[in-house]
Amino acid sequence: MTGLYALLVGVAMGVLIQRVRASSPGVIAQNLRLENISIIKFMATTIAVGMVLVYLLNLAVPMHFDIKPTYVVGVLVGGLVFGVGFGIGGYCPGTCVVGLGEGRKDAIWAVLGGVVGALVFTLVYATIIAPMNTLMDLGKITLADVLHLPAVVVALVLGAIFAVVITLLPTNFTSKKAF
Amino acid sequence: MAFSTTQALPVVSTGSTPIPPWAKFGILFGLVSAASILLWGPIGVSGTYPRFVGAVLRVVSPAYASANPYLVKMGSLLKPETYLVVGLLIGGFLAALLNREQKPALEMVHSGEKSSGARYRDAFIGGVLIVFGARIAGGCTSGHIISGITQLSVSGMIFGAGVFATGIGTAKLLKKGGN
Numbered sequence: 001m002t003g004l005y006a007l008l009v010g011v012a013m014g015v016l017i018q019r020v021r022a023s024s025p026g027v028i029a030q031n032l033r034l035e036n037i038s039i040i041k042f043m044a045t046t047i048a049v050g051m052v053l054v055y056l057l058n059l060a061v062p063m064h065f066d067i068k069p070t071y072v073v074g075v076l077v078g079g080l081v082f083g084v085g086f087g088i089g090g091y092c093p094g095t096c097v098v099g100l101g102e103g104r105k106d107a108i109w110a111v112l113g114g115v116v117g118a119l120v121f122t123l124v125y126a127t128i129i130a131p132m133n134t135l136m137d138l139g140k141i142t143l144a145d146v147l148h149l150p151a152v153v154v155a156l157v158l159g160a161i162f163a164v165v166i167t168l169l170p171t172n173f174t175s176k177k178a179f
Numbered sequence: 180m181a182f183s184t185t186q187a188l189p190v191v192s193t194g195s196t197p198i199p200p201w202a203k204f205g206i207l208f209g210l211v212s213a214a215s216i217l218l219w220g221p222i223g224v225s226g227t228y229p230r231f232v233g234a235v236l237r238v239v240s241p242a243y244a245s246a247n248p249y250l251v252k253m254g255s256l257l258k259p260e261t262y263l264v265v266g267l268l269i270g271g272f273l274a275a276l277l278n279r280e281q282k283p284a285l286e287m288v289h290s291g292e293k294s295s296g297a298r299y300r301d302a303f304i305g306g307v308l309i310v311f312g313a314r315i316a317g318g319c320t321s322g323h324i325i326s327g328i329t330q331l332s333v334s335g336m337i338f339g340a341g342v343f344a345t346g347i348g349t350a351k352l353l354k355k356g357g358n
Contacts, residue, residue: 002218002219002259003259003262004262005215005218005219005259006215006219006259006260006261006262006263006266007262007263007265007266007269008266009211009214009215009218009222009263009266010262010263010264010265010266010267010269010270011266011267011269011270011273012207012211012266012270013208013211013222013263013266013267013270013321014266014267014268014269014270014271014272014273014274015270015271015273015274016204016207016208016211016270017267017270017271018270018271018274018275018278019200019204019274019278020200020201020204020205020208023271024283024286025286025288025302026286026287026288028288029288029289029350029353029355032343032346032347032349032350032351033347033350033351033354033355034347034351038199038200038201039201041201041202041205042201042202042204042205042208043205043320043324043325044205045201045202045205045206045208045209046205046206046208046209046212046325046329047209047324047325047328047329048209049205049206049208049209049210049213050209050212050213050216050325050326050329051328051329051330051331053209053210053213054213054216054217054329054330055331057213057217061217063216063217064216064217064218064219064220064221065216065221065330066220066221066330067327067330067332067334068317068318068322068323068327068332068334068335069317069334070332070333070334070337071334072337074315074316074317075315075316075317075323075334075337075338075341076316076337076338076340076341077312077315077316077341078312078313078314078315078316078317078338078341079312079316079323079337079338079339079340079341079342079344079345080312080341080342080344080345081308081311081312081315081345082308082309082312082313082316082319082338082341082342082345082346083312083341083342083343083344083345083346083347083348083349084308084312084345084346084349085304085305085306085307085308085309085310085311085312086305086308086309086342086345086346086349087305087345087346087347087348087349087350087352087353088289088301088304088305088308088349088353089301089302089303089304089305089306089308089309090286090288090301090302090305091302091305091306091309092224092309092319092320092321093224093225093227093228093309093310093313093319093320093321094224094264094267094319094320094321095320096302096306097224097264097267097268097271098267098268098270098271099271099283100268100271101267101268101269101270101271101272101273101275102271102272102274102275102280102282102283103272103275103282103283104283104285105285105295105299106285106286106295106298106299106301106302107302109299109300109302109303109306110302110303110305110306110309111306112303112306113302113303113304113305113306113307113308113309113310114225114228114306114307114309114310115228115231115232115310116303116306116307117228117306117307117308117309117310117311117314118228118229118231118232118310118311118314119232120307120311121229121249121310121311121314121315122229122232122233122247122249122250125247125248125249126247126248126249129314129315130248132315133315133317138333140332141332141333141334142330142331142332142333143331143332143333143336144331145333146333151331154331155331158331166202171199171201
């Protein structure tokens with residue numbers, strides 16, 4: 001049953017990613033050059049809606065939370081490496097799969113690159129990565145733990161801050177007055 | 180309708196603008212991501228790449244696969260995330276089909292991409308780096324940024340900061356492409 005749920009969630013994600021044009025490397029590059037931040041706003045909207053919903057739902061039903069550990073050095077280094085790849089290719093590990101589905105010719109190269117990246121990772125994991133990821137390991141912490149506040153309160157406040165910033169910030173930063 | 184011959188219809192309505200696509204799809208994506216945490220767990224994509232590598236190596240080189248600590252740690256492809264990635268492929272295909280879109284043209288993303296070969300190269304290099312970086316950090320855009328920050332995890336916020344720091348820097352450095 002879990003497999004079916006995951007498949008359906010994946011299909012829904014794939015449709016939404018394609019429709020919002022997050023699977024277009026050109027659109028991603030526009031966002032990262034801060035010319036048009038439609039996808040950044042899309043992601044922020046997703047996160048704001050999600051955080052309010054999951055922590056409100058959590059008051060009534062058990063949720064399947066799974067917090068990833070904060071090993072500060074490894075998480076930051078990984079993010080910095082990811083960002084370079086994101087900037088060069090214009091794809092992330094999920095959007096290139098969506099791009100492949102909609103028939104983008106370069107998407108298969110990003111997927112193949114991802115497989116090679118994963119293979120190289122398995123080769124260096126034990127010697128380089130595992131030791132690095134023990135540095136500054138703070139465990140599975142949330143912002144609510146840091147602030148010593150109930151998670152639902154933090155989610156509502158942060159969700160509201162996201163909503164205000166998303167609404168006030170322009171989407172298009174180029175001189176052309178398109179959408 | 181009486182004025183339609185004398186008065187041109189505005190291309191962009193300046194009054195009450197309809198909800199922009201990024202907001203509409205962002206709200207829907209937030210619902211999907213919350214549903215995922217309700218049903219089985221947060222969404223995630225990048226872990227499927229090393230699991231796929233592991234599945235191939237268990238056939239090609241079983242000795243290496245069983246001795247590699249990372250491949251052992253990640254386990255088999257029989258995980259919800261694998262179905263999710265299959266769903267992304269189907270979702271991308273369905274969205275393009277139902278929207279009656281032409282097969283997307285190859286987008287030249289950076290000024291340095293003068294040929295389709297250069298775009299494939301950049302997609303490949305990007306693919307290597309995003310999955311390598313994501314595996315260092317333990318998640319990618321979906322696992323760390325979307326579902327991580329949705330759950331208020333500190334790791335997702337650190338990863339997101341790293342991704343946009345180098346992502347924006349790299350994209351700005353490489354400049355705009357041909358189309």
